[in-house]
Amino acid sequence: MKVLVLSCNTGGGHNAAGRAILEGFLRRDVQCEMRDALSFASERVSKVVSDAYIRTVTVAPKLFGWCYRAGGAISSARRKSPVYLGNMMYARALGAYVEENRIDAVVMPHLFPAETLTHYKRRFGLRARTYLVSTDYVCCPFFEETEVDRFFIPHAALVPEFVRRGIPREKLTVTGIPVSARYARHTPKAEARERLALPERGNLLLVMTGSMGFGHVDRLVDAILPILEPEDHVAVLGGNNEILKKRLRETFAWDARVQVLDFTERVDLFMDAADLLFTKPGGLTTTEAAVKGIPLIHTHPIPGCETLNMEFFGELGMSVSADTPEGLARLAQDLLRRPEKRAAMIQRQRENVPANAADAICEFVLREAGEI
Template identity: 30%
Template sequence: MPEKIRVLILSTSAGTGHIRAAEALEKVFLEDSRVGQVECVDALKFTNKIFRDFYSKLYIQLVDTAPSFLGWWYRTTDEPWKTDKMRLMLDRLNTQPLIDFISAYRPQVTVCTHFLPAEIISYLISQKKIDCRLSIVVTDFHCHAMWLCRVFHRYFVANEESRIHLVNLGIPAERIVFSGIPIDPLFKPSKNKKEMKKNMGFDPDVPVILVSAGALGVSPAEIILESLESLKISLQIVVVCGKNVQMEEKIRKQIPKLSNHAIRVYGFSTEIHKLMDAADILIGKPGGLTASEAMAMGLPMIIIAPIPGQEEFNSDFLLEKGVAIKCNEFTTLAYKVNYLLTHPQILQQMRKNAFKHSKPDAAYKIVQILLDDELNPPMPVCLNPEQKERT
């Protein structure tokens, strides 16, 4: 009887999309009888506090206080192989406990949903310090240069454009899989939206607007509610504040001042898939995971305040595919919501587009390929970026 496969999934808590993608993969790996053990780990837990704050808290602070700087940084560093040596030196200075953990665990399959652990493992393989197969799962619709590793076995990307981008950078085409972004298998729509609305305690004949602040609660939700107050048609509005307790408290205090619509407020919710199923429109930021979940549910989006950098690229993708519209000014948000609700044929087409471009089984596809690889393990790809050649 063959030995059960040990799987290591590594991510970081810089934002929550990377973690959610890792958890989706973990759930699917555990369903397969070939797998004996799965460890799903936040790589930042193995680093010191200064380094953790740099990768997680600083990011959120920049989103909140200096988004323009974040956008500048994103674009400046998005040049293939420009900063990999500097980043690797910095990461190795702070991640020795992570190296020790990987060496002790001895994974056969290693999957990274964030570039930090990916580049560490890539280096360790190149130095023959560990023996495992490294696969990199890109969790946005644009493959930023930070995701590039010199040594790896497979890349899984969100769309065909990212696949072509990597091919033209010299990544062997046969090692790149257009899989989509892995999401929890729970994100499957019911057959009857009105029935789901009833099950969730909504009036089935009144539109449901889902306002997503993201799991970290970085969102202008208060302004959104004020904007929607001017709508004369009845709405049922659900605001999900994530882990931002202060925002949740502010919204709850704001509700008595608003009278035109029924409003519900959630903190961090494990039922977001049910809320998406009941909703007619999602208003929020275009994070890679949120957008992928919404598309899997056939839920049209109104994009607001995308974070400069990766969310702007995500926004471009969603607009191009016809699954979202963008609101550049909050003064026009009510108008855009009203337009979609009074033009059901447009809303229905957006719903069809969302289903068409969704990849709800991405996690299953990734897991199947990686476990099948164990029957005939591929050799690692070793790139020489200076020569810009394939090896």
């Protein structure tokens, strides 16, 4: 059996989900590869689209939020959206690759390739089965204009929303959001800190900015410092945003309790080392944190899916959030002082966020293909 995982480089979350699925198939000795869907248009198109997305959400997040709301308003299974029309343009190239390589199943943690293969399937037919993986705790705009064989969604509570948007209930399977298996493994806190050369004593507050370094992190760290005890520390994972990291290092050079770190592949180990996590409410990072089981404080979201992710987690008691850096710091202080509240939050995460979503997706696909 041959499986193709298709993602896009619009943020790190979709690719992280894709890699988790890829890992799951490879562990089962299934022939599987992962590709950037937009590269079938061209590498230049992929870079232009990805760069435009990153610039919009970093420079003009309110504009991005407006576009998201507008997309939700016009999204309909009865007409083709601009997103659908744009992704039609490389349908022949992607469809031909799937057919010529005799791909049996295409798993997509991103809307764009699902739109593309929907168009190809309508025009030419498609032998491969297709699966769309939701990487946010919401039915995103334009999902309903795709014709895939199955939607893998994060939580049973979201089924009514997907159905209201026009997706047949019989096509929905609740699996959770796929994350790497390393988030389900737990390293003792002392060992994790030793491996990362972090201070052995005191509370460690981890601040994540996302793969591209979003957020008003300097204001947040400034608000956190007054609540810290002398032995406590703040570690900021600055992603790939070199300007942000330089500014933070200059701003907090006077306080040895603040460490600003570069992009890392060891986020799971940092979570093991930490006592609290501050992160924007991206679907993947939030899920990784919940699978790891760490008290979670959501920072300012990118308007759109992240706002809804934050609301979903908050309503189920899996995270807390506030509108200001000072409010976020007060929440951290409260959690640090109340171990029973931290324990209750972690329990709610365990009850609502499965650690084995990638395995569930792989096994479903293989079962449908008669491989297990």
